[in-house]
Amino acid sequence: GAGVSQSPSNKVTEKGKDVELRCDPISGHTALYWYRQSLGQGLEFLIYFQGNSAPDKSGLPSDRFSAERTGGSVSTLTIQRTQQEDSAVYLCASSLGPRLAGDTQYFGPGTRLTVL
Amino acid sequence: AQSVTQPDIHITVSEGASLELRCNYSYGATPYLFWYVQSPGQGLQLLLKYFSGDTLVQGIKGFEAEFKRSQSSFNLRKPSVHWSDAAEYFCAVGANAGNTPLVFGKGTRLSVIA
Numbered sequence: 001g002a003g004v005s006q007s008p009s010n011k012v013t014e015k016g017k018d019v020e021l022r023c024d025p026i027s028g029h030t031a032l033y034w035y036r037q038s039l040g041q042g043l044e045f046l047i048y049f050q051g052n053s054a055p056d057k058s059g060l061p062s063d064r065f066s067a068e069r070t071g072g073s074v075s076t077l078t079i080q081r082t083q084q085e086d087s088a089v090y091l092c093a094s095s096l097g098p099r100l101a102g103d104t105q106y107f108g109p110g111t112r113l114t115v116l
Numbered sequence: 117a118q119s120v121t122q123p124d125i126h127i128t129v130s131e132g133a134s135l136e137l138r139c140n141y142s143y144g145a146t147p148y149l150f151w152y153v154q155s156p157g158q159g160l161q162l163l164l165k166y167f168s169g170d171t172l173v174q175g176i177k178g179f180e181a182e183f184k185r186s187q188s189s190f191n192l193r194k195p196s197v198h199w200s201d202a203a204e205y206f207c208a209v210g211a212n213a214g215n216t217p218l219v220f221g222k223g224t225r226l227s228v229i230a
Contacts, residue, residue, distance in 0.1 A: 035220075102130055
């Protein structure tokens with residue numbers, strides 16, 4: 001079946017603008033994760049959704065970042081008032097869940113965000 | 117909290133040579149360990165994972181990794197590297213508590229020369 005998809009693949013924006021990044025997880029996967037990959041860095045966890053539970057937002061770097069997941073499927077990551085340091089590749093992953101030990105996370109191709 | 121160290125930022129090997137990528141983790145209990153590969157412009161693909169049992173894990177594309185608890189290591193190996201293996205490799209650790217976000221190392225970039 002289809003894997004995790006993300007859109008857009010590339011986004012260029014001006015400093016101070018808001019952006020929305022979209023993630024379509026694998027059908028039937030209840031867990032969804034957002035990570036950020038900055039140049040020369042590993043992947044940094046941002047937020048995690050599991051079913052209908054309250055999301056784990058512990059990785060969000062500031063209150064300019066938020067995410068929602070509608071109907072337990074599609075997720076949108078929103079960055080308000082973008083800054084140049086927000087430039088990165090934003091990766092989404094999903095896994096089968098719920099709370100299955102060590103369940104594999106499947107990653108999308110990412111959205112490359114460039115803030116000018 | 118978990119952490120992962122990949123001490124080698126960049127490794128260059130000749131095609132056909134053997135490969136070992138190092139990964140050390142820090143976690144108080146038995147971890148779940150993963151190796152992912154990322155080709156340029158691509159997302160991450162799972163190579164292999166360790167949860168329990170046999171400490172030598174076989175993965176896709178001819179890769180294997182060995183979990184050594186005494187050394188807190190999970191090194192990735194391949195006996196003969198192909199040019200198509202050139203990519204970025206990430207080691208990750210997950211908490212032994214069901215689905216949780218992974219903690220990734222900063223990656224090792226592999227270059228393959230003829």
